[in-house]
Amino acid sequence: MGGKIGTEEVQRVAELARLEFTGEELERFTGEFAAILDFFEQLKEPDTSAAEPLFHALSDAEETPFREDEPGGSLEREEALSQAPSTDGEHFKVPKVIE
């Protein structure tokens, strides 16, 4: 696990997460982040050399249930678009992506 985290590293993570912070917020976040990462250091203690990672608690007990691939109903286009901040009536509209 990494050493003491700095504002530059936190800024890099913010960019990955599509979040932006003011300088003051970034300072505060960095301090909280460092304290939480320190707390995570305890995970170095347990011996996990024989432990398979567990991503889903019932993955051993339950098989993934498959269903028949049968066509069914879905949301009407109008309903799917009804909550969008901007549409042209058929599509979601976003700011220009390609120059």
Added chain:
Amino acid sequence: MNVTELPIEDLCAAVRERELRAAQVAEAFLDAARRREAELHSFLRLEPEEVLADARRVDSVIASGEDPGPLAGLPVAVKDVIVTRGVPTTCGSRILEDYRPPYDATVVQRLKEAGAVVFGKTNCDEFAMGSSTENSAYGPTRNPWDASRVPGGSSGGSAACVAAGQAPIALGTDTGGSIRQPAAFCGVVGFKPTYGRVSRYGLVAFASSLDQIGPLARNVREAALLTRVIAGHDPRDSTSSRQPVENWLDRLDRDLDGLRVGVPKEWTGEGLDPEVRGAVEKASARLEALGCRLEEVSLPSSRYAIATYYIIAPAEASSNLARYDGVRYGPRREGEDLESMYLRTRSEGFGPEVKRRIMLGTYALSAGYYDAYFVKAAKVRRLVLQDFQRVFGTVDLLLGPTTPTPPFRLGEKTADPLAMYLSDVFTVTANLAGLPALSLPAGATEGGLPLGVQLVAPHFREGRLLQAAHGLEQELGS
């Protein structure tokens, strides 16, 4: 007859037999809700017209001679992270302000089919991230027992409204203790079924491998009654289990003679509030009086559970919350290009705790840290599960505290995220291992604040869990 105090089964029978109209029941609870709402703020939305329209629909089904279902006319408050068709679902966040879902969650659909009435949307920490309901973007909920204290969280509104008699029962969600901790803080029953027992379709995702829906109720019997209606496989949630749902109510009154109950020593060690410890000791003694065999057990890896949880849950959250981008729903903050639109929408829409968790999760999943944090936490999660598998070889159930302390004051932990995280220390293990767990009231502090104890059972042993909880509840209540 005081409608708001009728047991649920009697209430629904009276509606079915036309002794009461569903609309009358709704009116009675709307009155009760109004009396405490200004003080408590249990609800993010409670529109009398929406509630009454649903209730009248139930009444017209009955009038036409059709079967209205087992929960006829029962008002059920729904945590605002569960989608309700046409009724705003905000998740306690500005980023879903005014969002009106175009569909019902499976649990809501099943409740409606059973004749229940959606009784408003309850307040919660933003996206269920928190342990006090102080992270709601719309202001906190207060504890009905002492308004200077938190109701717990994240299902704080659901716990408070049931404790205050504003609603007979409510749905909550539990990712790391968010049903059980507020239940303990508000003196009600909170039940998290086995992971996969209840469909998550229409539950706005926080951490998909941990999230589970369950009830907050006045007693164990009513918790069992509601859960039976919402449980069972759902083709729309591939993680929902195909294990058959038994009729848990049939076995509630069976005796507990010979049941083996383990008390994990890691849950009663130092740091535990003496009055909470007293509640666990009292519950142990009552279970022994009922013929249970109590023994100390050990869950050595549970000491790492908080660190494990606060890597895995934020990692999953950072992925799940990537969908809030100002394109398909929620308010948009315009920018000069797509990238700046994303940045402004997300930065203005999310509150500080949600941002903190997205950041933590993004960091734990990022190149160079994925193995050190996320994979390592997943391996420790395996150890946590193996501890439970080992102890459930020798005991049938576990008993311990739900929370390390009685309810704390508003503002007491908001400045220190880690101190807030530690209030989940006894609840997160059941989520990491996917186990069913239930918190029930176990007396009060000298100052009159509620105390709770927790029972945990092996996967899919809800019947055994509810039976023991019901037996213990009768003993503690007498």
